[in-house]
Every structure is written in C-alpha cells, then in structure tokens.
Amino acid sequence: MTTAAERNLTWHDVVIKRKDIEELNSHRGATVWFTGLSGSGKSTVADYVARMLHERGVRTAILDGDNIRQGLNNDLGFAPADRTENIRRIGEVGKLFTSFGTINLLAFISPYIADRDNARKIQADGDFVEVYVDAPLAVAEERDPKGLYKKARAGIIPSFTGISAPYEAPEKPEVHLHTDKQTPEESALEVIKKLEDMGIVPAQ
Amino acid sequence: MTTAAERNLTWHDVVIKRKDIEELNSHRGATVWFTGLSGSGKSTVADYVARMLHERGVRTAILDGDNIRQGLNNDLGFAPADRTENIRRIGEVGKLFTSFGTINLLAFISPYIADRDNARKIQADGDFVEVYVDAPLAVAEERDPKGLYKKARAGIIPSFTGISAPYEAPEKPEVHLHTDKQTPEESALEVIKKLEDMGIVPAQ
Numbered sequence: 001m002t003t004a005a006e007r008n009l010t011w012h013d014v015v016i017k018r019k020d021i022e023e024l025n026s027h028r029g030a031t032v033w034f035t036g037l038s039g040s041g042k043s044t045v046a047d048y049v050a051r052m053l054h055e056r057g058v059r060t061a062i063l064d065g066d067n068i069r070q071g072l073n074n075d076l077g078f079a080p081a082d083r084t085e086n087i088r089r090i091g092e093v094g095k096l097f098t099s100f101g102t103i104n105l106l107a108f109i110s111p112y113i114a115d116r117d118n119a120r121k122i123q124a125d126g127d128f129v130e131v132y133v134d135a136p137l138a139v140a141e142e143r144d145p146k147g148l149y150k151k152a153r154a155g156i157i158p159s160f161t162g163i164s165a166p167y168e169a170p171e172k173p174e175v176h177l178h179t180d181k182q183t184p185e186e187s188a189l190e191v192i193k194k195l196e197d198m199g200i201v202p203a204q
Numbered sequence: 205m206t207t208a209a210e211r212n213l214t215w216h217d218v219v220i221k222r223k224d225i226e227e228l229n230s231h232r233g234a235t236v237w238f239t240g241l242s243g244s245g246k247s248t249v250a251d252y253v254a255r256m257l258h259e260r261g262v263r264t265a266i267l268d269g270d271n272i273r274q275g276l277n278n279d280l281g282f283a284p285a286d287r288t289e290n291i292r293r294i295g296e297v298g299k300l301f302t303s304f305g306t307i308n309l310l311a312f313i314s315p316y317i318a319d320r321d322n323a324r325k326i327q328a329d330g331d332f333v334e335v336y337v338d339a340p341l342a343v344a345e346e347r348d349p350k351g352l353y354k355k356a357r358a359g360i361i362p363s364f365t366g367i368s369a370p371y372e373a374p375e376k377p378e379v380h381l382h383t384d385k386q387t388p389e390e391s392a393l394e395v396i397k398k399l400e401d402m403g404i405v406p407a408q
Contacts, residue, residue: 016254016264024261050220057228059263060220061304071326072296075289085279092276093297100265102304122275 021101027058027201029101031094031123032191035110035170036133037162038148039140041179041187042107045133048188049105058201061097063090064107078159084115091119098127103200111167126198131191132173137162139180174198225305231262231405233305235298235327236395239314239374240337241366242352243344245383245391246311249337252392253309262405265301267294268311282363288319295323302331307404315371330402335395336377341366343384378402 022028032049034042043064050060069076073089076082087110097104110116120128140162141149152160159165170176175194177187196203226232236253238246247268254264273280277293280286291314301308314320324332344366345353356364363369374380379398381391400407 014255015251016258016266020258021263024258024263047219051218054220054224054228059225059228059304061300062220063300067300067303071299072293089276089293093300095275096265096267096271096297097301097304099271100263100301100306102306 018099018101025059025101027101027103028127028199029098030103030127030129030195030198030200031091031098031119032103032105032129032131032195033094033110033116033119034105034107034131034133035116035173036179037135037137037140037167038109038160039143039145040133040135041177041184042109042133044184045131045177045179045187045191046105046107048184049191052188052192053103053201056201056204059102061102061104062107063093063104068093068108084112087112087115087119091122094119095123098123103195109161109167111161111165113168113171116170126200129175129191129194129198129200130170130173131175131177132170133177133179133187134169135179222303222305229263229305231305231307232331232403233302234307234331234333234399234402234404235295235302235323236307236309236333236335236399237298237314237320237323238309238311238335238337239320239377240383241339241341241344241371242313242364243347243349244337244339245381245388246313246337248388249335249381249383249391249395250309250311252388253395256392256396257307257405260405260408263306265306265308266311267297267301267308272297272312288316291316291319291323295326298323299327302327307399313365313371315365315369317372317375320374330404333379333395333398333402333404334374334377335379335381336374337381337383337391338373339383 034046036042046062050062053060068090073086076086090106094104094106151157152163161167175191179187195201238250240246250266254266257264272294277290280290294310298308298310355361356367365371379395383391399405
C-alpha cells in the first residue's frame with residue numbers, strides 16, 4: 001500500500017485539531033460550569049441543557065458528583081486541600097472535553113472563588129461559561145433532595161456548604177439563574193441563549 | 205411558559221443517556237488503549253486512526269503525555285506509585301469519554317499489566333480495546349524521536365522503560381501491531397478493522 005509520504009500527506013494534515021472536530025459538529029467546545037448550593041438545581045438545569053442541546057444535534061457531556069467522585073476522584077475526601085484538588089481535576093477534565101469539541105456541563109457546588117477562577121484560567125477566553133445557580137439557602141434546604149441538609153443540621157455531616165462551611169458566590173458569572181423563580185426549562189433556555197450569544201452554539 | 209410536568213415530559217425523557225448520544229453519532233463510545241515502548245509509534249498510529257475515523261464522521265479524542273502530564277496529572281512524578289496513579293486517572297478519563305459516546309485513543313507507555321487491567325476492569329466488556337504497539341527495542345531506540353533513549357543510556361533519565369525499567373507486554377491484546385513491519389496507515393487500518401468487528405464503528 002502507499003505510504004503517507006507517497007500520498008504526499010503531510011503530518012499537518014494527519015493530526016486532527018480541535019477546529020476540525022468543531023467543523024464536523026457545527027458547534028464549539030466549551031466548559032459550562034454550574035456552581036451553587038446543594039439543592040440549588042445545578043444537576044437539574046444541566047440535564048435540561050443537555051437534553052435541549054441534544055435535540056439540536058449538539059454533543060454534550062455532564063460531569064457531576066455521581067461520575068467523578070466514584071471514579072476519577074475516588075481517592076479524595078472533603079478536607080479543604082482535597083476539595084481544591086477535586087475542583088482542579090474537574091477543571092482539567094473539562095478542558096480536555098472542550099479541546100475535543102464537546103460542550104461539557106459541570107455541576108459541582110464548587111464553593112470557592114479561587115478554585116473556580118483557576119478552572120477558568122486554564123482555558124482560553126470564551127471557552128469557560130460560569131453559571132451561578134442561585135437559590136436562597138432556605139429554598140435549597142427545603143428541597144433537600146438528598147437529605148443532606150437534615151444530616152448537616154444534625155451534625156452528622158461536618159463542613160457542609162451553606163450550613164457549616166462558606167459558599168462564595170460568583171462576582172461576575174456569565175449567567176445568573178434564580179431557580180426559586182424560574183422553572184428548570186426557563187433556566188436552561190437562559191444558559192443556551194448565552195451559549196448562542198457567545199457563538200458556542202448556532203442561534204436558532 | 206409550560207413546565208416539564210405540563211408538557212408531560214418525564215424525568216426519564218429529560219436525562220440524556222449514553223445510547224442517545226451514540227444514536228446521534230452513529231457509532232459507539234470506546235477506549236482504545238495503545239501501549240508500547242517509547243518510540244514504538246503509539247501516538248503516530250493514534251493520530252492516523254483519529255484522522256481516518258474523523259473522515260468517517262466519527263468523534264475521537266486523543267489523550268497522551270502532552271495533554272495529560274501537563275494538565276490533569278501535573279502533580280505526579282515517575283515513581284512507581286505515581287505511575288500507577290497516572291494510569292488510574294487516565295483510565296477514569298477514558299471511561300468518561302466512552303460514557304459520552306466518544307472513541308478515546310489513549311497513547312501511553314503504560315508498562316504494567318496490572319495497571320492496564322485495572323483500566324480495563326472499570327469499563328464494560330467490549331468498551332476497552334487494548335492495542336499492543338510492538339516494535340523491537342532496537343528499532344524504537346534507533347527512532348528515538350524525543351532523544352529519550354540517549355538520555356536514558358547516559359543515565360540522565362532513571363527508570364526508563366525498556367532500558368532500566370521493565371515493560372510488561374500484553375498477553376491477550378485485542379490488536380497486536382508490528383510497527384517495524386507496517387506503515388502507520390496499515391497499523392491504523394488494522395485498529396479500525398477491529399473496531400468494525402467489535403461493532404464500535406460501522407463497517408465500510
């Protein structure tokens with residue numbers, strides 16, 4: 001058979017770059033970082049965004065506690081250094097998905113500004129979209145989908161964000177949702193509108 | 205606006221699953237794990253596989269030392285425990301890409317059978333394709349694309365696989381390439397043939 005050299009195929013032609021994949025997909029890769037209290041609706045909104053984008057033929061990947069804490073970060077606990085390392089790795093995995101043209105939706109409490117800013121800094125401008133999933137603590141605690149607030153109030157879970165550990169709200173998020181006043185679909189549409197405005201997905 | 209409940213949208217309908225993405229892509233997600241000596245041709249063959257699959261509209265992601273050691277695993281060195289953790293994390297990231305329908309091509313020396321088997325075990329049967337990129341040490345050392353063998357022979361790099369550290373060849377790899385006798389394209393075609401036979405990509 002002919003070799004690459006014989007077919008005059010240059011190395012530049014062989015290596016697939018991010019833009020090649022983005023052209024195939026007809027959308028850009030990006031990290032959409034959902035931050036907020038437990039029970040604020042991060043995963044729910046991310047699920048709706050993924051569904052709506054999927055119906056447009058957009059490639060998404062949801063990373064959350066379920067697939068990260070039990071896998072990649074199963075060696076980490078909840079001490080401050082472990083929380084920082086947890087978010088550092090998640091940010092790096094998000095960057096990888098971005099670099100291969102997938103819109104990655106990351107749903108983690110991620111309570112510290114410094115950790116989120118580090119995740120933003122490792123990506124190019126316009127590749128990182130911070131979504132503040134804002135709900136009053138009382139609303140989030142009332143929802144308590146996993147029963148964690150109850151355990152935190154009982155002292156069974158130490159250092160629980162919002163109860164016994166701080167949550168540092170984003171100062172300039174790309175999107176600021178109010179899930180106590182919006183349905184998940186309305187929230188998801190607001191996120192997608194921002195992705196359109198930033199040229200990450202085509203406007204409809 | 206209508207809520208999910210009003211539209212009779214069930215939660216099951218909202219959550220995007222792996223098979224939804226695979227239907228959109230018209231191919232399955234899978235991890236293709238290239239193992240072999242430095243200079244055996246792992247990255248070169250992976251690049252060709254990615255290019256050929258891209259031309260078929262298949263979504264790929266290449267993970268290698270360049271994008272892993274400088275990012276996710278920039279906290280790890282080359283001591284045995286660090287090497288094992290390096291491979292563990294790479295295997296978990298591969299599993300994530302698989303779960304979102306992307307064919308991930310992982311090119312790492314990964315010299316230990318136990319580490320590779322652990323990476324295989326965390327994925328479902330048929331989702332992990334081990335490719336032994338086999339070249340005699342003398343050939344790999346003659347190629348020495350990064351000048352690493354020269355440094356290893358001079359004692360500048362300690363614990364270098366093939367010189368001063370062991371390489372444990374796969375016992376039953378899905379694909380066994382001989383890059384001293386095959387062009388990169390021939391090797392890539394052999395990998396793609398296996399992906400077709402396993403039902404990961406459609407046969408052509």
